[in-house]
Amino acid sequence: MMTKEDVTMMILSAKKTAGLTWEDIAEKIDMSPVFTHSASMGMNAFPEEKAALLVAALGLPQEAASVLNEAPTKVWEQAVPTDPCIYRFYEIVGVYGPTLKALIEEKFGTGIMSAIDFDMSVTKVPHEKGDRVKLEMSGKFLAYNSW
Amino acid sequence: MMTKEDVTMMILSAKKTAGLTWEDIAEKIDMSPVFTHSASMGMNAFPEEKAALLVAALGLPQEAASVLNEAPTKVWEQAVPTDPCIYRFYEIVGVYGPTLKALIEEKFGTGIMSAIDFDMSVTKVPHEKGDRVKLEMSGKFLAYNSW
Amino acid sequence: MMTKEDVTMMILSAKKTAGLTWEDIAEKIDMSPVFTHSASMGMNAFPEEKAALLVAALGLPQEAASVLNEAPTKVWEQAVPTDPCIYRFYEIVGVYGPTLKALIEEKFGTGIMSAIDFDMSVTKVPHEKGDRVKLEMSGKFLAYNSW
């Protein structure tokens, strides 16, 4: 059986051969670059029609479409990430996590921001003292039930 | 000597007595609620004049101002946070970390988003299917040096 | 300031003195025993009117009501629980977790069961070969967003 790892390798190879960026690929299937990359890496499932579009756009074998549409088991490798680019986000959660919690609960009541009904984008913001990475997330507020 | 923990307790107590929100306090010292909460919890240092303003606004003892201005040692309690509200952010870093890395490097070149030259805000976005938490971060891009 | 730990101790003491069970207390405030115990232990927040009812029912000081209504920071002590009664549930998640995931995704599509918009009950079911514990959970299905 073809696995999600197999399809990820096919996508990376086709992307390199065609000289495409993730933004280019995302545009071809009319999705965000964040979701496109994440689902290509096997960490999210493409909706059925998006999987078909991606297979067509990159010339992947037909079986890949159903694999891209399967629900993934999300496995990350380390409690503390080692890559500096990823670690900095982990550090932000460590330093500002209690602050996010306090402000969310002050604004919305007791509950959390969903990481499932959720989207995110990354933008480059030119700045004279050095360009800045802008990261925006939006997640549905979920109130704790009491019963 | 007065410690950062002592001052945090004074702030929480004054806040409760006065019936203030973090947004109220942030407004009094003209800073963001994220930074105001974080530095009140002892995870960041207030600039000297902001520390003085906060001490005046909440009626804290004078010595608290210099404590609020000291550089903190940032300690978090767990590699994997247990509180559901904070865990969801940790999960987002786990699931989307490699995606953020790929897109940042595609847009900016090899490097990272700074977690030091950095700011963040939380907003409530009303939505008919349920309000949403909007989280925005901006950090300076830092390119890896080669030498 | 009165903390959640303080109020938990007051509740346990009042409960022992009055000879009440958690079911008795839950009935007095018209909530479930599961939620009543969990929020009394400081792991959930009582709705404002329930906090007031509990304070009245157990003769707690007035300040306790606002503390019971505060959003808690949920901290658990160990990745692997040691108490045998709790460990067995942890073991069930380990052994049957992938099964729950497969069946939920087969029935609902890609997504999860919410642990926030969630309720649970425990019942004793008499049985000739030995009584059985019946545990029922209900959580809202949350579909993964794609964007």
Add this chain to the structure above:
Amino acid sequence: MMTKEDVTMMILSAKKTAGLTWEDIAEKIDMSPVFTHSASMGMNAFPEEKAALLVAALGLPQEAASVLNEAPTKVWEQAVPTDPCIYRFYEIVGVYGPTLKALIEEKFGTGIMSAIDFDMSVTKVPHEKGDRVKLEMSGKFLAYNSW
């Protein structure tokens, strides 16, 4: 020798080819979907006659029946699961574990719910604000011995 991993792969492949759900397969051998999935994944042992039925229903090689009937060694990969769907159940055990313990002991006396003499089901409950996952477990109460 044929291993449990080998047989799991055969089942997944036959299931995909035949377009069956776990509910379909469970029905063919007259067992629950939870147990059917779990034992197909190698985390439980099928009773001898059920193993034979499954082998017949899916057209597996004869040797697979004895493998499906062998006692498994149950190995899970992580103390803290990373997949969000499984993590939520782990979180429930963390948050509500002491509550389950308190209520079980209040109703039954000192002891635990067995995770061995145990069954479980998953049901979809339609709901206007969003469908709900209903999870029911039943386990024999085991009283602590004193001697």
Add this chain to the structure above:
Amino acid sequence: MMTKEDVTMMILSAKKTAGLTWEDIAEKIDMSPVFTHSASMGMNAFPEEKAALLVAALGLPQEAASVLNEAPTKVWEQAVPTDPCIYRFYEIVGVYGPTLKALIEEKFGTGIMSAIDFDMSVTKVPHEKGDRVKLEMSGKFLAYNSW
């Protein structure tokens, strides 16, 4: 409120003052030394009448009886014990665990030995080449359910 830790300290102090061994105390309440020590340490609950006997035998305050009868939360300090006497038992489980599993399943079918419906004794066996510790455990066999 009197805690299990408080009562453990009272027992240890009374035992030392009276110059009793655990065997002596166990005899006074007609229980085994293993259970008597374990429940005195707060790791098991004494049956009501045994708690009363112990309180009388050692001259403890009356409130101690109900504390000794409460269900304990069993917490151990380390995944890998450091004390050499305890470590050796941990090592035996590591080295012989798969063997115990194989032989139990060969003799009884798929299942486990209960650690709840369980008893244990320690005996000194004189031997010319050096005395030997004899440890005997007996636990009810629990067969895995299939459903």
Add this chain to the structure above:
Amino acid sequence: MMTKEDVTMMILSAKKTAGLTWEDIAEKIDMSPVFTHSASMGMNAFPEEKAALLVAALGLPQEAASVLNEAPTKVWEQAVPTDPCIYRFYEIVGVYGPTLKALIEEKFGTGIMSAIDFDMSVTKVPHEKGDRVKLEMSGKFLAYNSW
């Protein structure tokens, strides 16, 4: 070179083909089932003549005898075992470890039970309320040296 893992696979395969139990094999070489299984799994070394007997009894290649006689490096996979059958023994050490230590030291003086000069057996004890697993261990007492 033939490894202990290779020989373990040969034994398991010959055992299955011949339809033997571990008790049967142990009897053929006049050793206990516990030691026979453990050494067959590569966790103990067979005495030279027993290795020869086993090789003859199961029709293994001659080189296997010297491999079975080699000192093993004992590696276990996890600090906390996941298989329920093995976990229960681990739990017993956690719960009763300090009790075993206290009673051994009360009976023998300061020291430990050896896990090296050690033997163990497993027996099935029929019982009307459910059969019981009887586990007996005997280890030499080792007194701490003082110098």
Add this chain to the structure above:
Amino acid sequence: MMTKEDVTMMILSAKKTAGLTWEDIAEKIDMSPVFTHSASMGMNAFPEEKAALLVAALGLPQEAASVLNEAPTKVWEQAVPTDPCIYRFYEIVGVYGPTLKALIEEKFGTGIMSAIDFDMSVTKVPHEKGDRVKLEMSGKFLAYNSW
């Protein structure tokens, strides 16, 4: 696709065959030995023209140049390094980390030394009582933002 691991193996093999040191290779591409080794191991990305120079100097296949220019995912194997040479540096961070923090903040204000805009060198300093390793690092100071 050729991976960074593949290219590292090619470099090590070419280096051995040609009898070159890392200093020799660094000189050929006019970079420091530290950066040259680190990027050859796949822990940093060579600038495009340096990658081309290296490929030419060592006779590597053309595709290797683009691989050497790709942003790496930096993965280290252990929280506590075992090799004594590397451990000593880890120990220095443990022992002197708070000192470095205190002195940096005293000299520069609240902030950190960047590990991204960063360079390092190693020199051998002859000394009559035994040669000394001189290690020099230079990193840009990054001030914490307040907002």
Add this chain to the structure above:
Amino acid sequence: MMTKEDVTMMILSAKKTAGLTWEDIAEKIDMSPVFTHSASMGMNAFPEEKAALLVAALGLPQEAASVLNEAPTKVWEQAVPTDPCIYRFYEIVGVYGPTLKALIEEKFGTGIMSAIDFDMSVTKVPHEKGDRVKLEMSGKFLAYNSW
């Protein structure tokens, strides 16, 4: 008995009262700021005459001198430091550790840099694009013995 923690608190208090920097204090006792801070924090032992000088300079009680001269037990709190300023040094060891090892062994032969016969300094280097932290370490090379 006065402990190293007690003396550290006295030094911090005297330093704050007198408005001194670590550089000022280091100058008074003619040692480096790195060693002065580290030994004041209890992570190194002051030579006897330096301890006397420090006690005199800061007006500490006489007993403090012998405490400052005692060999410390060096304890650090975490395998992975959380404070961003210290973490960056940890990250450098993770990323560049194998490089340091390779270059040291290329220049000196098989061995390590001592972390005991060792010194270190921190300097501020003004730079138009942002000041830089310069860190210099020197440690004796220790060759592995062969025997």
Add this chain to the structure above:
Amino acid sequence: MMTKEDVTMMILSAKKTAGLTWEDIAEKIDMSPVFTHSASMGMNAFPEEKAALLVAALGLPQEAASVLNEAPTKVWEQAVPTDPCIYRFYEIVGVYGPTLKALIEEKFGTGIMSAIDFDMSVTKVPHEKGDRVKLEMSGKFLAYNSW
């Protein structure tokens, strides 16, 4: 009740006041310095008459003698020690552990060196290139039982 920690503090205080070394104390009770220090720290039990001698020699209260004679629970704080002096021994076990095992088994047969029937000494050996620490251990060989 007086604890082992209490007695350790009394010994350290008396030792400091009297200006004694561990060698001096060991001589007074005619034991080795290694055992004397270890048992004074509460990691071993003094034989009854040695405890009495120590109490007399240092002028401790009479109750201390029985405490020094009690069997200790040996607890160490970390899997990986942080103090450099202790770490080096841990490193030696990591690097040379498999070597010690191979040579012991080659010389003695399958088994281990006892850490219970065991003694150890530390000596200073003057050497022109720098004095050397000589560490000698002697432990009884324990052969694995087979049964």
Add this chain to the structure above:
Amino acid sequence: MMTKEDVTMMILSAKKTAGLTWEDIAEKIDMSPVFTHSASMGMNAFPEEKAALLVAALGLPQEAASVLNEAPTKVWEQAVPTDPCIYRFYEIVGVYGPTLKALIEEKFGTGIMSAIDFDMSVTKVPHEKGDRVKLEMSGKFLAYNSW
């Protein structure tokens, strides 16, 4: 390229074929058995002429000599070793580590015993109550620098 693992396998195979002990091999190259085994396992580097001798003595391919002479990266598999023979040494470091530190510092001043400029031997000492393992280590004392 031939790796250290490859050469280790060649040595083990040649040793078995020739029926040699580690002592025999050590004698052929005039080194100690400890160092010979450790370097053969790839945990130390043979001096160049010793590597040549070993290759000749065991009939290894010529390339093996340069591999045996390369500096190894020392990796151990677990913070807590599982093999009983190795664990006992780990336990000795845990129990006696602080004692070794105290005595070394009392005899030598503040510093450590080197694990690099270091040698070790293992001897069998016949004894009527059971033979004893004698382990001797000698390491250079390294004094902490102050600066």
